[in-house]
Amino acid sequence: MNIPRLLIAATHSGAGKTTLATALMAAFTQAGFAVQPFKVGPDYIDPGYHTAATGRISRNLDTFFLGAAGVREVFARAASGADLCIIEGVMGLYDGKGTTERGSSAEVAKTLDAPVLLVVDARSMSRSAAALVLGYRLFDPRVRLAGVLLNRVGSARHYATLKEAIEKQAGVPVLGWVGRREEISLPHRHLGLLPAVEKNALADHLELLVAVLEEGVELFRLLEVARQAPPLPETPREIFPATPLPPRVRLGVVKDAAFNFYYQDGLELLAALGAEIVFVSALADPALPPELDGIYIGGGFPEMFLKRLAANKGFLESLRRAFYQGMPVYAECGGLMYLCRAICDFEGREYPMAGLLPGICRMHSRRVALGYCEARVLADNILAPAGTRLVGHEFHYSSIEGMPRDFPRAYVLYREGDKEGLLDGYVHGNLLASYLHLHFAACPEVARRFIDRCEHYKRQRRVMGC
Template structure:
């Protein structure tokens, strides 16, 4: 059934990672919230961390929009579903505007998403070290490929230079400049090997966000951005029906060590009948009572390996539950937790659950980074042999036994490797999948939890 919904929306994209698009996005979100607008926020691509900051600002969960992981129609459906009730929606781009599937394709980039959803794009440009050359940068982005660029925001410049840059860009590139943000050291957010530190780790986050919002109110044309997003066409999509499968309870690891989840995946499990009970492998001494499934998401277990290792009662509880046959999904950090041990960069080794006889060690580089397509080599908890699913990997650690039950293939280069421990009651490995884009997979997890409950 074809449907359409009105979503007032813009995308904040950038020339590349580090240009300031997250800073600009967070500042605009906070400024809109302070105007008492009901705001929805989204992140293009598979990143988990930026949506955490969005969520802290708007007071409700931010969502990911990723057409590689979810497909075109599901992406539009999720956008419409989560944005239609808001006064305004902001989508933050990923990397540079055109960076997507690989070096020879703009597919699955911020630009691709903006075209798929017909969302006007405002490009964040850091003009540091340029003068009239800033026009060449903007002109290059405008002319490189088909796009929805409707405006520019400058980041990291001074009020004096801004007026000069604005005149240069609007005169030579024929595109509107909506304002700028100056350098704001007091509002900076730190980063580490997987990107920004998480929102939960910043004690004065609200202070920093208010500093950003103050600057947005002063230097960025908020009313102009609202007007830009008001006249966007309705989002058209084929409706997706979700059936309740039955009542079950799933324990979901959630703390500073395990916090990488797609909100639409968790909501889908709830729509199918699951009650989610959150617990902390760091602090809790046992699993929630009467759970029928276990979901261990990604995060930063390597940073908390000592604390996780010292929580012996939780390690024992998790191992006992999995050995009893409880259906378990363990992605990336969750997979690391299920192994025999985790080693840090210095070689210090910390005991983990030891349901998988292997060790993960933190390295100095990303391992197998990016999008992949997985093919199941046998029947397991989530897939039948031969079935495929799109996935994403993003980790600096590596394991001496990543699993042999799926074949992973890079979509552009064709590079292949084996991964994932896929058993009848367990799906554990480095790749992340999006249950929200794979309803059949979510159904199988729920069905397995219901069967476990009946036992």
């Protein structure tokens, strides 16, 4: 497989990596290229901007979840039909799980033999930038540092000084620059960037990004670098079936501004294994559609839409009715919050929710959990049998209060550096709700079991005439 590709990395978080990667995606798309975007790591928000910039759905490349072979499979599958692949990295170039490179941008770059363009925040630096870039170049010689993009440069004169120092003393070409332009920054909130679905005038903002980028970056030079990436070997299929199975269940996926944290490859794997995906909205739909065989409620920002969620009583009632009829319900993070009796917002105001779990979800001003973790399944549930080991990710600012002590728990979670596990999630009949985000492409057997449980419910529903 011979596909031009670039990985956009940075020296650290906050250097402007997402803004500039999105700008590059939009610029090449406007120039007539079919650009396939990717994001390193378990991020749900950045891919939304990539998708808006390119018109192609962004995919996550995560070696912690998928391993090297899985990353290559996901990459090859999505790159089909593209002229150029642009991969946005995560955090700093070499930042991975703990003190290892696992899950890092560098590991993905090596896995895909992708040239790396390093974004450097050049504020308050001149010659020292060369020392910084030299360190990144030498830290791992197997990472091909193909160029530098300078961000937040003070002036054309400042850029000339930086360029000369880096190219002479670090031996890495400088391929362009962006000045100190606060108006191009993407908006943030407590979980990171504001999701693209909530960003007003996004098309105008993308136009501004491209205009600012093209003032100091020559796209053809970056394209030359991308075209230097060597061909990739053929990748065997280990995640997706060679031939998708025909639909055997209708799976309702709650996807709207409140719930939109889904891995695209996870959804497509569910479809390939026999699930007809039916998107529904907890904000706009008056009720669940008929003839569903299961429900999947992903993460998101329900805390930003509490009035609207609580006011949609018809949808909440239809969800309760489906649950009490035995329909499998799987919820992650924001979905878990929605299934509680109520959510208490940052100001202490309480809003009634689905009530499938008797506890209350309380928002906190400080982050409660962030990072990769491993999970051990405590009892048989709709996703996995007892004892199964899973890998996942947490990122939340809330906690669950008021649950009965004897309410069955879903997992024991083992976080980085923890010797003892922590209980997480709840199981109630055909319901499983947890703060743990899973990637179905990392555990195809879990996706199959979920669909099997939905099919079992479908047969029961037909027998009972529901």
